[in-house]
Amino acid sequence: xxxxxxxxxxxxxxxxxxxxxxxxxxxxxxxxxxxxxxxxxxxxxxxxxxxxxxxxxxxxxxxxxxxxxxxxxxxxxxxxxxxxxxxxxxxxxxxxxxxxxxxxxxxxxxxxxxxxx
Amino acid sequence: xxxxxxxxxxxxxxxxxxxxxxxxxxxxxxxxxxxxxxxxxxxxxxxxxxxxxxxxxxxxxxxxxxxxxxxxxxxxxxxxxxxxxxxxxxxxxxxxxxxxxxxxxxxxxxxxxxxxxxxxxxxxxxxxxxxxxxxxxxxxxxxxxxxxxxxxxxxxxxxxxxxxxxxxxxxxxxxxxxxxxxxxxxxxxxxxxxxxxxxxxxxxxxxxxxxxxxxxxxxxxxxxxxxxxxxxxxxxxxxxxxxxxxxxxxxxxxxxxxxxxxxxxxxxxxxxxxxxxxxxxxxxxxxxxxxxxxxxxxxxxxxxxxxxxxxxxxxxxxxxxxxxxxxxxxxxxxxxxxxxxxxxxxxxxxxxxxxxxxxxxxxxxxxxxxxxxxxxxxxxxxxxxxxxxxx
Numbered sequence: 077x078x079x080x081x082x083x084x085x086x087x088x089x090x091x092x093x094x095x096x097x098x099x100x101x102x103x104x105x106x107x108x109x110x111x112x113x114x115x116x117x118x119x120x121x122x123x124x125x126x127x128x129x130x131x132x133x134x135x136x137x138x139x140x141x142x143x144x145x146x147x148x149x150x151x152x153x154x155x156x157x158x159x160x161x162x163x164x165x166x167x168x169x170x171x172x173x174x175x176x177x178x179x180x181x182x183x184x185x186x187x188x189x190x191x192x193x
Numbered sequence: 194x195x196x197x198x199x200x201x202x203x204x205x206x207x208x209x210x211x212x213x214x215x216x217x218x219x220x221x222x223x224x225x226x227x228x229x230x231x232x233x234x235x236x237x238x239x240x241x242x243x244x245x246x247x248x249x250x251x252x253x254x255x256x257x258x259x260x261x262x263x264x265x266x267x268x269x270x271x272x273x274x275x276x277x278x279x280x281x282x283x284x285x286x287x288x289x290x291x292x293x294x295x296x297x298x299x300x301x302x303x304x305x306x307x308x309x310x311x312x313x314x315x316x317x318x319x320x321x322x323x324x325x326x327x328x329x330x331x332x333x334x335x336x337x338x339x340x341x342x343x344x345x346x347x348x349x350x351x352x353x354x355x356x357x358x359x360x361x362x363x364x365x366x367x368x369x370x371x372x373x374x375x376x377x378x379x380x381x382x383x384x385x386x387x388x389x390x391x392x393x394x395x396x397x398x399x400x401x402x403x404x405x406x407x408x409x410x411x412x413x414x415x416x417x418x419x420x421x422x423x424x425x426x427x428x429x430x431x432x433x434x435x436x437x438x439x440x441x442x443x444x445x446x447x448x449x450x451x452x453x454x455x456x457x458x459x460x461x462x463x464x465x466x467x468x469x470x471x472x473x474x475x476x477x478x479x480x481x482x483x484x485x486x487x488x489x490x491x492x493x494x495x496x497x498x499x500x501x502x503x504x505x506x507x508x509x510x511x512x513x514x515x516x517x518x519x520x521x522x523x524x525x526x527x528x529x530x531x532x533x534x535x536x537x538x539x540x541x542x543x544x545x546x547x548x549x550x551x552x553x554x555x556x557x558x559x560x561x562x563x564x565x566x567x568x569x570x571x572x573x574x575x576x577x578x579x580x581x582x583x584x
Contacts, residue, residue, distance in 0.1 A: 104287050132287055156304060173299040176285040177342070178265060179217040181302040181319070183329045186339055187213040189198035190248035 093149050094142045097161040101168040104133040105175050113175055119167045120144075120151045136171075140164055195584065196250045196335035197563040202240035203571075205251065205564050213331065213339035218265030221343030223277065227356040228255035228333050230563070230570055230580045231364060232390045233505050236460060237324065238567050241481075242507060244305040244325030253279035253321040254363040255333030256356060259347075266344045275347035277340055278532035279364045281319040281330055284345030294318060295529040300342065301328040312508055317529065334563060336584045348536045351544075357551040357581065358543055361395070365579075366550055367535035369395025369456070372503035373403050375526035376452040380404040383445050385493065386426070387486045388456035389417035391579045392503055394553050396456050397424050402547065409441065409450060413462065414575040420553065432464050438492045451498050453490040458504025461485035474511050481508035491517040502527035556580040 103110055107125050114123050114136070121140035128135050142148060142160045155166035173180045198208045213222055231254050236242050256276040259269050269275065281301075282294035289297050297318035305325030306316035322332015331338065340347060350359050369392045378384060384400045386393050389412035400408045401424070410421035411429045418428040427444075434440045442449050459475075459482035461468065468485045475483045490500050491514060500523055518525060542548050555578040558566060566580045 102287070104285065104290065173283075177219070177283040177299050179219060181281075181283075181300050181328075181341060182216060183302055183331070185214070185216050187194070187196070187211050187250065187331050187335075187337075188248055189196060189200075189208045189210045189250060190246055 093152060093160040093163060095160055096139065096141050097159075097164045098137065098139040099161070099164050099168050100135050100137040101172050102128055102133055102135050103172045103175055107134045110134050110136055110175065113171070117171055118151055119171060120148050121164065136168065138164060138168060194336040195560055196331075197252060197560065197582075198247075199237055199245050199249045199251055200247050203238060203568075205238065205567050207561050207563055208248075210250065210335075213337050215261060215263045216339065217341060218263040219342050219344055220263040221259055221266055221269055221340045221347070222261040223255070223257040223275065223333075223338050223340055223347075224260045225255050225257040225333055225336060225338060225584045226274075227257070227360045228252050228335075228560075228582045228584065229360060229363075230334070230566055230582070232392065232570075233323075233458070234567070235571055236458070236505060238571060239460065241460060242324045242326065244303075244308070246325070249322070249324070249329070250331040250335055251322045252332035252334030253323055254360065254365065255321075255338060256350070256360050256363060257338075259343075260337070262343065268344050269347065269349070274350040276350060276359050276362045276536065277321070277333065277338070277347045278362075278367075278536060279320055280529060280532055281321060281328060281341055282346060282533065283342050289345075292531055292534045294531050294533050303327075303329045305329070320529075334560065334582060336560070346533065348540070354544075357554065359540065359550075360581065361391075361550045362532075362536050362539055364530065364532065365391045366395050366539055366548065367532045368392050368503055368530040369397075370399040370535055370539060371530045372396040372454050372456060372501050373399035375499075375501035375503075376400070376403075376454055377499045377524065377526070378403040378405050378452055381406045382451040383407040383409065384452040384454060385409045385411060385441055385450035385490075386421075386454045386456055387411045387490060388458075388504065389414070389421045389428075390456065390574070391553050393417075393454075393456035394420055394424065394578070395548075396454050396503065397421050397426050398548060400452075400454075401425055402542075405452075409444065411437070413464070416575050417578060420578065423552075435465065437465075438489055441493045445495070449493045449495040449498065451495050453494040453498065453500050455486045455490050455500070455502045455504045457486040459483055459506045480511040482506045482510050484510045484513065488514060491521075491523065494521065494523055496521040497523075499524040499526065501525075503530070553579045554581055558582060560584045
């Protein structure tokens, strides 16, 4: 009962994750909570947390150099995407969801009539 | 369980599929007591929405009884009767905190959403049973459904209230109401409503609630125009005129209606030359959406007026007349309905007898009859206004 839409590139580690990628995501949470959660998340990259305007949470900016260490592929393997940038985007999306909602949305394992499920 | 599955363009079938289970802590499982076919399901049926897959379970208008809750759901109990809003929304992100649940940033897990982000700049919230673009969640035309974020979305139904009185709070009643709210109606206004399907019917009734003096309802099906008339609208059959825009201006002192509502969307029929050209361009894939009605609402609307678009549009339109909006200084409001914020106020209006949702139901059938009902809804709109399925 897997869902192709969420499965296609998640977990594949053969894709070389080269170059430099940077992404910013706004999270509706306190800065200290975000910093603490980031330390525990295991996502590679250098992170900066700044308060967003008008009390709208924080902006988490992360930059990853794909050549920096050998375990980047492994640490980004749970996230979907075919490039370093896409994997980082996916990782930050999941991180934001976990902090804001306590879970990450998924359809993997749901009921379906798809023949290949 | 039995579920209505999309199996290809103009093909649906009722199939036996695995029962849904709790996957995330905020999930609930609902045993569905009533579900409906929406006009927007026909866009899927007709193959207009990319990223559907053979076997996807359809349906985004449903209600039923809670049979299981995840450990993160504290406000629902097994046995509660609930109506489920069609947008899947987390309730925690910034748009959700502002009531704009259709822009939820956390609910759409599908890889296909990226196509929508690239195409139109944002993927928005997921929708039950509405393609990979909108999350690939299994829909509610089934015996059971998994409902994510069940502590935020579903609304409990008071004892003694019939399914048919509240089922449409899941989508079409709030959608019609939001269309009227977005039209920014002032007392004394004349409002024209294109499309007298289910959403159009509720938009017409809502226009009067917002203080419209006149509502002009436009369609080509006699039964739908009759329903609009019963709600107090004047009616126009667009097939009876070569120039609908001029006709509308003639009925409104030469100005055009103060407010115009498009309750049709991307599959407008349109029998005029321009309507046929729109359909041709759509068939040849020169544009994604048929803009017959959009062109008419912008042409017809009075200068300084408001256009509210509740009909569904997906992507690109060829030679869109934006100059018309600019020249007349029109206000345009549109978007999927933020159902959650309308459910309780509209429930109160139903309980007071101000709105009577069952009046639009034309067919009540079992789930097994869904394939025949899709065909009927698509091909015989004059006899079919709204189908309710009883799993």
